Each structure stands twice: as C-alpha cells, then as structure tokens.
Amino acid sequence: MIGSGKASEKLLMMHVPFMGIGILALLRGLLSQSSKSGGADGKRPAILARRKRA
Structure with missing residues (x-):
C-alpha cells in the first residue's frame, strides 16, 4: 500500500x-x-483448586 503510490x-x-x-x-x-x-511448580492456582459447592 505504501510502495504502490495509490494510497493517499x-x-x-x-x-x-x-x-x-x-x-x-x-x-x-x-x-x-x-x-x-502458573505457580510454585506449575500447578493451578489455589483459588481454582477449591471444591465446588452444589
């Protein structure tokens, strides 16, 4: 575009x-x-390692 000379x-x-x-x-x-x-040894952070509640 720059080298062609067609662009204003x-x-x-x-x-x-x-x-x-x-x-x-x-x-x-x-x-x-x-x-x-990803942490000390590349594992998931502690926040994601928590158990899910029903």
Whole structure:
C-alpha cells in the first residue's frame, strides 16, 4: 500500500494508529507467553483448586 503510490496521505495517516495498536498487541502477546508462571511448580492456582459447592 505504501510502495504502490495509490494510497493517499490521508488514508495512510488513518491506518497508522491501527498498525501501532496491532504491533503493541502482538508484542504483548509474545511477552505474556514467555513470562507466564502458573505457580510454585506449575500447578493451578489455589483459588481454582477449591471444591465446588452444589
């Protein structure tokens, strides 16, 4: 779109914020996967381990 010369300057300026949000979301997703810790030894948290009430 940028290299073709067919897009107007206004159209490109409208797309810039959405591209920025997309890049931030991608980075956030990658970082949250790598730093995820499920507890002391990877088990479910204590809140989810409680018995359900009828």
